Amino acid sequence: MTSPVLRIPHTLVRYTDESRIDTLLQAYDREGLDALVTRLGVNVRVSGGKTILMLAAERDHLLATTSLLCRHADVAAVDDSGKTALHYAAMSGADGVAEVLIDAGAPVDMRDAEGRTPLWYAAARNYPDSAIVDVFLRAGANPRLRDHHGVNANDML
Numbered sequence: 001m002t003s004p005v006l007r008i009p010h011t012l013v014r015y016t017d018e019s020r021i022d023t024l025l026q027a028y029d030r031e032g033l034d035a036l037v038t039r040l041g042v043n044v045r046v047s048g049g050k051t052i053l054m055l056a057a058e059r060d061h062l063l064a065t066t067s068l069l070c071r072h073a074d075v076a077a078v079d080d081s082g083k084t085a086l087h088y089a090a091m092s093g094a095d096g097v098a099e100v101l102i103d104a105g106a107p108v109d110m111r112d113a114e115g116r117t118p119l120w121y122a123a124a125r126n127y128p129d130s131a132i133v134d135v136f137l138r139a140g141a142n143p144r145l146r147d148h149h150g151v152n153a154n155d156m157l
């Protein structure tokens with residue numbers, strides 16, 4: 001009698017080591033990044049549920065972000081705290097990355113677990129006259145959406 005074969009669905013989330021991806025992003029080792037994405041999938045996750053796209057956005061890496069989007073990375077994927085790649089671009093002030101993500105269909109008013117939008121983070125972490133805030137406002141982000149503490153981006157602008 002043969003034992004049944006355990007089949008793992010392809011829809012399960014795959015995880016990898018963040019330091020490995022960080023090394024590839026810092027050096028912009030496109031071949032290495034492509035090999036990793038080919039082997040593990042473009043939406044592979046690291047601790048905290050971040051995708052490679054989120055890491056690239058957080059590190060303001062426009063080339064890697066564009067490359068991942070060309071490979072159909074999920075712009076609406078959320079990590080364990082409900083943040084998207086656009087939230088990470090906003091937190092790091094990565095206006096070029098934010099524009100590319102928005103052009104690829106990233107939702108500008110997506111709220112994280114705290115009820116905060118990417119514009120909220122852009123306003124909170126960057127100067128009000130910075131380019132990142134303008135990117136979100138031009139894209140139609142709502143500055144009046146309040147987080148769970150009652151604070152909105154307008155309060156910080």
